[in-house]
Amino acid sequence: MNPADLPTEWANYISMAGFLLLAGLIWLIPKKLIFSEAKDHSKWRDIRVWATVLIIIQLGIYSIFI
Amino acid sequence: MHSLDLTIVIAYLALITFVGVRLGGRVKSAQDFFLAGRSLTWWVIGLSIIGTNIGANSYVGAAGNAFTVGIAQANFEWIGAIPAMILAALVFIPLYWKAGVYSIPEYLGLRYNQAVRVTAAVITSIVGIFAIGVALWALALTLQSYLGWPIWVGIMVTGTVVGLYSIAGGLAAVAFTDSLQVCIMFIGGLVIVGLGIAETGGFTGFATTLTAENPNHLQTYLDADHETFPWPGVILGLGVVLSPAYWCAGQAILQRSLGAKTQWDASAGMMFAALAKTFIPLLIVFPGLLALVMHAEIEYPDMALPWIIKNVLPPGISGLMFVAIIAALQSTIDSGVNSTSLMVTRDIRHVLFKNANRDNDLLIGRILTLVMLLMAMGIAPLVADMGGIFTFIQTILSLFQGPMLALLLLGAFTRHATPTAGLWTLISGVVLAALLLSVGINMLYVAFSSFVYAMIALWVISYFTPRTDADLTKLTYNPWSRAS
Numbered sequence: 001m002n003p004a005d006l007p008t009e010w011a012n013y014i015s016m017a018g019f020l021l022l023a024g025l026i027w028l029i030p031k032k033l034i035f036s037e038a039k040d041h042s043k044w045r046d047i048r049v050w051a052t053v054l055i056i057i058q059l060g061i062y063s064i065f066i
Numbered sequence: 067m068h069s070l071d072l073t074i075v076i077a078y079l080a081l082i083t084f085v086g087v088r089l090g091g092r093v094k095s096a097q098d099f100f101l102a103g104r105s106l107t108w109w110v111i112g113l114s115i116i117g118t119n120i121g122a123n124s125y126v127g128a129a130g131n132a133f134t135v136g137i138a139q140a141n142f143e144w145i146g147a148i149p150a151m152i153l154a155a156l157v158f159i160p161l162y163w164k165a166g167v168y169s170i171p172e173y174l175g176l177r178y179n180q181a182v183r184v185t186a187a188v189i190t191s192i193v194g195i196f197a198i199g200v201a202l203w204a205l206a207l208t209l210q211s212y213l214g215w216p217i218w219v220g221i222m223v224t225g226t227v228v229g230l231y232s233i234a235g236g237l238a239a240v241a242f243t244d245s246l247q248v249c250i251m252f253i254g255g256l257v258i259v260g261l262g263i264a265e266t267g268g269f270t271g272f273a274t275t276l277t278a279e280n281p282n283h284l285q286t287y288l289d290a291d292h293e294t295f296p297w298p299g300v301i302l303g304l305g306v307v308l309s310p311a312y313w314c315a316g317q318a319i320l321q322r323s324l325g326a327k328t329q330w331d332a333s334a335g336m337m338f339a340a341l342a343k344t345f346i347p348l349l350i351v352f353p354g355l356l357a358l359v360m361h362a363e364i365e366y367p368d369m370a371l372p373w374i375i376k377n378v379l380p381p382g383i384s385g386l387m388f389v390a391i392i393a394a395l396q397s398t399i400d401s402g403v404n405s406t407s408l409m410v411t412r413d414i415r416h417v418l419f420k421n422a423n424r425d426n427d428l429l430i431g432r433i434l435t436l437v438m439l440l441m442a443m444g445i446a447p448l449v450a451d452m453g454g455i456f457t458f459i460q461t462i463l464s465l466f467q468g469p470m471l472a473l474l475l476l477g478a479f480t481r482h483a484t485p486t487a488g489l490w491t492l493i494s495g496v497v498l499a500a501l502l503l504s505v506g507i508n509m510l511y512v513a514f515s516s517f518v519y520a521m522i523a524l525w526v527i528s529y530f531t532p533r534t535d536a537d538l539t540k541l542t543y544n545p546w547s548r549a550s
Contacts, residue, residue, distance in 0.1 A: 011300070012287060051155070054152065058145075061286070
């Protein structure tokens with residue numbers, strides 16, 4: 001198969017798969033590393049949650065503009 | 067230019083100088099100057115990162131590219147930024163923070179050796195000065211086209227304003243003025259979106275008109291054989307190499323993270339920047355699409371944004387948008403001079419001149435900031451004669467970002483990479499990238515190829531060269547170890 005003939009929508013699927021993989025990996029990072037020396041451990045300050053929201057937005061973008 | 071617009075521009079320049087110089091009173095040491103005394107909070111860091119990131123090419127060039135290729139241009143803000151920013155926030159910023167470094171070359175120096183530190187600092191500083199020169203030139207051109215100022219006047223005014231607050235206030239002044247500048251950019255950009263959508267019959271009308279005449283303009287990826295942005299090249303070159311190298315190893319970007327008051331603020335700042343980055347296409351890509359829908363009669367694509375400002379925005383708002391462009395360029399210039407001055411002061415001077423008095427770092431840093439700015443001001447007028455210098459700089463970046471990323475990844479995630487292997491991989495990787503580029507291979511594929519080469523070379527050479535004596539506990543990332 002000629003590389004130039006690769007379907008364009010594959011790029012969207014690869015991107016979405018990459019974002020899903022990233023979403024899984026970030027939750028493997030222990031919570032103690034996220035807060036380190038921080039005193040306030042509120043749920044909203046867990047930046048793994050921020051990252052997950054970002055990834056959901058990206059999944060939306062790459063599934064709409066296909 | 068309408069007198070209201072001119073008033074807004076002058077008021078902005080006065081405000082930004084005042085805020086920056088006021089912050090100068092707080093600078094008492096080199097740490098205050100280069101790292102804002104480690105006092106920055108997450109939202110200032112996030113806004114400042116975006117301010118530094120959006121430059122001449124982003125604002126004017128992205129709108130022009132969007133006019134030509136459509137929403138695919140936004141990949142530079144999405145797949146070409148978000149994953150790397152998440153990686154930087156969760157892995158690399160905590161690592162740099164734990165190592166207690168001022169700069170990325172300093173981290174490489176600790177992880178490998180001082181030769182790698184100096185090599186990385188020299189390459190980054192040279193490219194940095196040229197990039198500041200280009201930004202100064204772009205700003206002077208903008209001032210000429212809107213205010214009719216001669217180029218040399220634009221360069222002098224910009225250099226004086228940026229110099230005043232950067233030399234006086236250091237990173238704190240740079241970060242706070244960047245934050246203010248990004249707020250102005252968002253206000254200006256959102257006004258364009260609102261007025262543009264209203265003028266084209268709502269979002270549905272806008273999308274229908276756009277896709278009727280340009281069916282591929284709402285596609286995030288272009289064909290695999292596209293000349294400029296082939297999708298495999300975008301994913302492999304931009305997504306896998308150039309973007310992580312920029313966001314995880316870019317000194318101008320990460321310096322404000324290293325100036326955070328806590329590690330959490332540093333990481334949260336980058337994550338906040340990623341959230342803002344998601345919506346940046348509204349500011350820099352949308353105007354290009356809008357110009358297309360409104361059938362703008364322009365000579366070349368880069369005229370898309372100026373056309374929108376002139377034809378869509380009312381007086382006052384167009385002045386604000388003009389200020390937003392000045393702000394975008396200024397924030398790139400101020401961050402560039404501050405980070406370059408840091409690398410020359412510490413990563414080059416401290417290593418090459420072992421007896422250098424470190425108590426003088428603040429004074430030397432300020433002098434070097436002025437020198438960098440003057441050098442860039444000297445280079446700026448030459449940009450017109452050098453043609454595609456911006457492309458040239460992007461190309462230079464693609465030469466060393468692959469090898470730099472390999473050093474960073476294998477250095478951070480393994481204990482296997484050795485100092486000698488690091489230095490030889492960095493040098494040979496740049497040479498290989500230059501060779502590939504000279505035979506006409508697309509820049510995105512060159513970046514990916516040199517990265518793959520550097521990963522393999524660094525791994526293999528490390529088997530035959532001595533390991534470092536340094537304690538790597540704080541220099542490598544292992545989230546599951548007890549020491550973390």
